[in-house]
Amino acid sequence: MFETLTSPAPDKILALIALLRDDPRQHKVDLGVGVYKDREGRTPIMQSVRDAEQVLFAEQTTKTYLGLAGDTAFDTKMTELVLGDAAPAARVRAIQAPGGSGALRILFELLRRARPDATVWVSDPTWPNHIPMIEASGLKHVSYPYFDAATGTVRFEAMLAALAQAKPDDVVLLHGCCHNPTGANLTLEQWREIGKLIVEKRLFPFVDIAYQGFGEGLDADAAGVRLLATLVPSMVIAASCSKNFSVYRDRVGCAILLAPSAAEADIAYAQLCSVARANYSMPPDHGAAVVRIILTDPARRAAWVAEVDAIRERMIVLREGLAAALRKHSGSNRFDFIARHRGMFSRLGLSVEQVHRLRAEHAIYMVDDSRINVAGLPDDRLDDVARAIVAVL
Ligand SMILES: Cc1ncc(COP(=O)(O)O)c(C=O)c1O
Known part of the structure; x- marks a missing residue:
């Protein structure tokens, strides 16, 4: 039966997860997978x-x-x-x-x-x-x-x-x-x-x-x-x-x-x-x-809304922080759109080669099309991330 089948194309995001998992560098940054992450890099269960x-x-x-x-x-x-x-x-x-x-x-x-x-x-x-x-x-x-x-x-x-x-x-x-x-x-x-x-x-x-x-x-x-x-x-x-x-x-x-x-x-x-x-x-x-x-339940709903609001606000702060850091390190407003974009993702507009260099040289992981998960940005190291992005331009 199965001899008629050939392997499907590998899933790029799953492959990226495996690469990241096997990377021993302590400072690695995961901007790949599409799940929300808190400051500690966890995807917690909401209290509500x-x-x-x-x-x-x-x-x-x-x-x-x-x-x-x-x-x-x-x-x-x-x-x-x-x-x-x-x-x-x-x-x-x-x-x-x-x-x-x-x-x-x-x-x-x-x-x-x-x-x-x-x-x-x-x-x-x-x-x-x-x-x-x-x-x-x-x-x-x-x-x-x-x-x-x-x-x-x-x-x-x-x-x-x-x-x-x-x-x-x-x-x-x-x-x-x-x-x-x-x-x-x-x-x-x-x-x-x-x-x-x-x-x-x-x-x-x-x-x-x-x-x-x-x-x-x-x-x-x-x-x-x-x-x-x-x-x-x-x-x-x-x-x-x-x-x-x-x-x-x-x-x-x-x-x-x-x-x-x-x-x-x-x-x-x-x-x-x-x-x-x-x-x-x-x-x-x-x-x-x-x-x-x-x-x-109105009270439960209000508690959940507050949690969603906090998630959104954190991502907006990260967007603004990364856009400002990129402006500082690149000396241009090329990446200002990151602050204007909304949601969990932004596509940076980098080439596949630049994305691979970020991975190899700076341990920064993102999808090949240069989509980043904003929630994965380390808020205390936005300058490092921006410097690395500018270095591969
Ligand atoms: C654009 C879009 N639509 C739909 C989904 C569906 O998500 P799920 O099936 O996990 O609810 C996702 C999840 O990543 C998405 O990004």
Whole structure:
């Protein structure tokens, strides 16, 4: 059987983790892996999550099946967290999914059932997992220009011009906030323009929101997706709780859909449940129950919001610190965009060779495309990091 298979291409991030682990240098700096890290380089369990786990432990009386949509109170709360009151509840449906990845995958499959010939337009660059998921669901994909590496900004005019070429019912995949891997994000005015184009060309928006709260704030980070929901008749959203609740391994996500009418929403929802049934059947409960406990209790929710705020503020301080250190050591404002970017990542615009030199000569690890995880920056050694980056330019 297996003799017909060949090895898949190695995962670059996993390879980077192994290299870093085997590097004996004490001062090594990990800017690679996409998880939040605190000052000590740990990815701690949030206090609000620990507290909710105690509640769950005390209250849970059964582990019987919940159903294809998972914890429906979680689904309602997640819809509120992402959409606020931007869309009428009658036209919105949601199902719990195994992580943002699970939500992406079942939504792509739903779109495949609805429009087998649709092409998904993805940003260049995008989160590398988007592409295999689109391919595995049987849809085609093409990229639209997004990032100008020289200035660290969004190529908005080029993006609009490309999307103007899309066919009706083509899918436009947008990062809700904190673009991965670039850190460059759309302004609200740009979201509005994209919404207008989507309506005019009868395209279908798909928003992937995996870092809500890590950019400008929980509501500000959802402003684009909420605006879009007021402009378009239908859309889908994949939301991840991995980062903003720090429940990575518990696999917590939500697939949300907006339809033109309640009747259409019901059918799309039933189809989405059937896609889930044919995949993993039901999502894991633990993490979603924890998120539901937090979001349904005002005091717990406030404590969680404070933790998310602290994470975001730390990353902004690190951004400003690194941008200032790079200005000092390079004598130029070339890297000022790091302070303007938002979210966990920034793409520095270095060549692969420069990235490899940083690794070999300075023990600074980042992905080959020069994406850095800002949370991995050592706050007491920003000057060292900046000096090393300038040394390889
Ligand atoms: C852009 C983007 N979307 C979705 C995800 C999905 O995350 P998870 O499946 O761990 O919830 C990630 C995680 O890194 C991401 O960066």
